[in-house]
Structure formats: structure tokens, C-alpha cells
Amino acid sequence: MQAIFAYHTAKQADYNICRQKAQNQFLPDLNSMEVQDKEALSKMRELTGKTYDQIHLGGVDSIEPDTAPEIIKEARHFLKEWENKLPENKLHFKKRMLSDLNAISDDYIKILTFMLEIEELIEGQKRKKGIEHNNFAKNAIIVGLKKSEAFQNERARKNITWDTDRIKTWHKEYLKTQEFYEEYDNMAQAKYEDDLEFILQLYKTIVFKNEIIDEYFESSDIGWTENKTILKSMVLKTIKSIDESGSEPLLMELSKNWDEDLDFLKELFDMAIDDEEELEEMIKEKSKNWEIERVAITDRIILEMAISEMTHFPSIPVKVTINEYIELSKQYSTPKSKQFVNGLLDVLSVDLQKQGRIKKSGRGLLDNK
Template sequence: MISRRNIRVKVMQTLYTLNTVDGEIKNMDPVKLLQKQLDSSRQLFIYLLYTLTEVARYAETDSLKRASKNLPSAQDLNVNTKLSGNEYLWKILESASFQKAVESEKPHLVEDSKTQVKNIYNQLVETPEYKEYISTQSREKKSEKDIFVFIFTNMMLPNEDYISHVEEHFTNWDDDAEMMEQLMLNYLQKPGSYNLQEMVGEEKWLFAKNLLATSREKREYALELIKPKLKNWDAERIAVLDMILMEMGVCELLYFETIPTKVTINEYIDLAKAYSTPQSGQFINGILDNIHKDLMSQNKIHKVNFKNK
């Protein structure tokens, strides 16, 4: 479920923590720290997915509450509950993996979660998109998925109150926000089909551990290649994150034979743009491109035929 890009982000964050934090965490086994980072991402994703399902289910809750008033109005007695029967909702709710995740992580116990769900739902029912969705009785697959994507991307992510709530309970939100959006959109393509207990498959977990270990073990050699390319830059004054990304990039160029060099360079440029300074992407592009050319001229980069992999 988690992509190689996501893995690079988690390795980057782990290396950054090991480089900048003192105390117990600095002395922690790097692989265990990486696993902790991935576990935190999993917990955050499960909470976001749980919120999404609860917003959809709230249509039924709203209907029951309003119908049970002492003097319900005609409108109270005719609340549209189409959303609570959404095909995508029930694929998620009936998924054994989702049920197990809710049982283990207990997202319903997060303080103020019910209030957040109610507020999002109340804002949702006022939108033209929701009104259009409930205006038709048919359940076309596209509209069933689109309303779920709309709730997540337009009602949850831009909602300042909800995001403040998430930040309060999940300290990794700032680091993982971009990843969460992509994971959710991928998940909603085939709801209920992913194993939420194992968001990182065996192959990608091996890639993660190897990238982390190689970036640590080969750091000095990577720095030997990077420093001569810095020209007038003082290596000590370059952003820590930029140095980490360049070190990871060099290690990937040299020691990961099935990953095309172009893919590696582009990935680290994108990560620099997303997680470092506005100028970092161009800066890292120049350094990695120069190192790549030198290594190629010295016949030090050996890639297998990745097209056959």
C-alpha cells in the first residue's frame, strides 16, 4: 500500500531524527525507529479512514435523532440516508482488515472524534455536491466513489478545526499529510482490498531497511562525493535535510541496481521540493546530476536491466 516514495520519506525522517535529536531516541535501534515511524503513519491513516466512514454513517444517526424529536417536522421525518448505504462505505466496514484495525487502534476513543464527525457531516449536507448526490436514487459506481473522495478532499482536509484536532492527537500529521492524501485516494480505488495490518509489504520493507542501512553505512563515502560539488557552499551550513537527501540519493545511485538513475534523481528532487526549502529541488538536482555524470564516466554505476524486473 505504501509506495517507494513513501518509504523514502520515512527513511529520510528517520535519518533526520537520528541526526538532530539527542537522548533515548538518538540511541534507538535505527530499524526500530523506522518501524515506529511507519506504525505512526498507519495509525494516522486508520483514524482518517475511520472519520471518513463515520461521516458517511452519520446520515443514519442524523435521521434517527431528528425523527425522535418530540415534535418532528416533515423535514425531520424525511432525512435522506442514501450516504449511509453507500457501496464504498460498506466495502470498507465489512472488510475484516478494517474491523481488525478499528479493534486494535480504537480510533473511536480519540477525544472529540464524535464532535468532529458531526461537524463535518453538518457542513457536508449543505454543499451542492452532496445535494446532487442524494437527488438521484440510482447508485452508480462513479458517484458512490466520488462522494467519498469529495468528503475526504473537500470536507476533511481543508477543515481547519478537523486538521487542528488531528494535529493534536497525531504529531506526525505535518510530516505525513501529503502521504495520507495519496494513500487515501489509492485506497478508495479499491476500498477494503488493502491489508491495514501490513501497509508495507515484504519487498518494500526490505527496500526500506536496505536504504536506511546503506545511507548510514556509506555516509562518509557519499559525503566524499558530495563535498567537492558544493563549490562555494559550506557543507556545515547546508540544511540538514538537504544533506540527508543527497546522501540517500548517492547511495541509491550506487547500491540499488534495479532502480533507474533517472528515477532516483527525480525522486529526490521532488522530496526536496516537498519537504525542504523552495530552492532545495534545484540545488539537489544540480549536485546529484553532477555526481551521476562523474560516476558514469568512471564506470561506477552498474544497473541491471530494470525493464525485465
């Protein structure tokens, strides 16, 4: 949804830029020695913008008959320039969508690596001071990650690294000052329960709560704020999967069938954009009290995605689709969006079933109640 929203935002921005370019063809020539009729040029710029919009909405036949040929020429030229940008933008935001998904996996490994970096720093500091007692080096969770070949391979494959100076600063300013850190460090012999509690505190109160660390991840991952909840769940599950012997950790995945889900995302993205005109017409027809332009852009995107999903993915129950997009509207759109999206999808799903455009197989796949 975010990728499609970004595409539409760029689409509108490019439309306005090209419209302005067309109008700018009739700016006064500052290098001309002749007197410029500024009022006439101003009217031509206004008419060019109007013609540009008319061609876009209704084609060349919608242009007023007495429109000057040079105005039509410039309007058509820059409208074509805008249209040529659309496939490029679509590809760009599709790639960025996939890149953002990969960033979640990268952040997951990087966040888990954080505890290893902290342990290595502490080990180095204790070694310099000749201190042999080190609960951090014996921590079962850290030991489990260190000896996990699968985790270390992922770390190497993704080329996950931390800046040493940053780790030193965070350790000194945010971790070493914590009471739980001092208590764990001073334990004569930490038990597994102590190991687990220390690591959980490290992540819950420092990594996922500290404002400076939040800002660090936001600067490298635009989706950090929304992804943080998912990442926290993934990281804590992995931590809790390691037992007192430092067993092989359970490495989490975004999906059990990632290749299939990736194909689904790509197809849904393409359909919601490629079929935009048809989808908007369907929404317009059923939203009797609303002009399509007045429907919130987020609502339109949610509805277009939902219709595409209902009509093109036979294994997903209609009820599941409707409920999922209602949840999206509650989270990302306006306060009244839930009722609007729910009502429209109910009506559309019934009509599309009657038209034979929703084809599901299996019990419960058609029920939307």
C-alpha cells in the same frame, strides 16, 4: 530523509550538551570556603571547549602541547559520553521512521472508519426520534465497508476507535450544517450517484479540509501535514472502488512490495549514517566552491542518500536516483538546491562509474542523462 535529519539534529544537540558539561567541570565551587579565581576558571572553561572540539576533529594529537591534563581528561570523558549516545539515537530515529510509516496505514483505516461512525451516530439519533427514513444506512459505500471482512479485520487488528463525543461534536458543528448533508438526508430515495457524491463531499470538504480535524490528526501524527495528500488519494480510491451493490472495497497499500521496500528504507538509513564521513568527503571534494559546513544540512543528507542509493542498489537506474533526489531538493531544501544537487550528482555518478563503485545491470540503468 526526515529521520536522518532528526538524527543529525539530535547528534549536534547532544554534542553541544556534552561540550557544555565538560566546561561546567570548571565552574566556581559555591560551597568552597576558599576564594575562587573566577577569571582563571573562565579561561579553563574556554580552553576545555576548545580542547573538546580539537579532539573531536583531529584526535588527541591535535591538542596544544601545554594543555592541562585535567582539561584533557574532562574533554575526553564527555566527548566519549557523546559518542556513546550515537548508536542509541540511530536506533531511536530508525524505529520512529518505521513507526511513522505505520501511522500512515493506521490513519488510512481510521479515516475510512469515520463514515461508519457518522452513520452509526445518525442511525441512533433517528431511532430515538422514530424516524425510519435513513439514506445514510442504505449508502452503498458505507454498506460496502461494513460488510467487508478484510476491512473489519484491519480495523480490529489496528484497534482503530473513535471518541464518541468527538464524533457527535464534529457531526453537529461541521457536517449537519452543510447544505449537501441536508439535501442527501431529505432525498426520497438516494441513488448510487447520490451516495457516492455525499461520501466524496464528506471527505473533500470536511475530513481533509476542516482546520479542527486537521489539528486533531496533527496532534497524533507528526507527519500528518505531509501525509495528508497520500492519505486523501488512498481514501478516495477506496471509496470509488465500491459499486452500487456495496461491493468489496479495494484496500490500498503504501507499496505493492512492502517487505522489500521496508528493507530498502532500513538499509538506506543505515548507510547514510554509518558512511557519513566517507560520503561527506566525496561531497567536499566535488563542491569546490563550498566548504562542507556551508552546504545546507538538507542538501548534504539528500546527496548522501543519493550516493548510497547509486552505489548499493544495482536494480535502481542512476537516472531515476538523480531525478528523485532533485525532486526532494526542490520540495524540502533551498531555492538553489536543485541546481547544486543536480550538478554534483551528475559529476559524482560519472566518477563513481569510472571507479567501478556503481555496478548496474540492464539497459538504461547507468544512463544519467
